[in-house]
Amino acid sequence: MVFDSTQISVDEILEIFWQTHDPTTLNRQGNDVGPQYRSVVFYHNENQKARAEFFKKQLDASGAFPGKIVTAIEPFQNFYAAENYHQDYYNRNGNQPYCYFVIRPKLEKFEKAFKDKIKH
Numbered sequence: 205m206v207f208d209s210t211q212i213s214v215d216e217i218l219e220i221f222w223q224t225h226d227p228t229t230l231n232r233q234g235n236d237v238g239p240q241y242r243s244v245v246f247y248h249n250e251n252q253k254a255r256a257e258f259f260k261k262q263l264d265a266s267g268a269f270p271g272k273i274v275t276a277i278e279p280f281q282n283f284y285a286a287e288n289y290h291q292d293y294y295n296r297n298g299n300q301p302y303c304y305f306v307i308r309p310k311l312e313k314f315e316k317a318f319k320d321k322i323k324h
Contacts, residue, residue: 214252216321218259221245224314227263228271234306243275253277 207217225233227243245260247253256277264273285291294307315322 212321214255215259218245218256220314220318220321222259222263223317224310226269227260227273227275228269230274235302243273245275245277246280247277248280253279 225243229243231237231239231242233241233243245256247256260273260275260277263269294303294311297303298308
């Protein structure tokens with residue numbers, strides 16, 4: 205996936221990010237635990253960093269989440285593609301319990317909140 209600012213803005217990506225996961229759990233998303241599951245925004249420039257920090261501060265102040273937001277905001281350094289068995293995982297394993305109970309609700313939430321941004 206390649207970010208194209210003529211197709212979607214940084215603010216829109218951040219809005220989707222904040223609404224589709226729990227940013228209050230340190231090194232954890234659902235039953236998945238470890239630093240690879242941490243909540244983090246990687247930025248490429250100072251504008252992206254400022255926007256991420258702005259949204260994080262606004263959300264924390266709003267009380268939208270019961271706990272403090274622990275999402276890290278860090279400069280992009282490296283990208284590592286996931287192993288082949290992780291690629292297109294949901295589409296290949298959608299009936300597995302993890303997909304059904306963890307991933308599917310997130311996708312449904314995304315599709316409901318951002319249906320105008322989805323291209324079929």
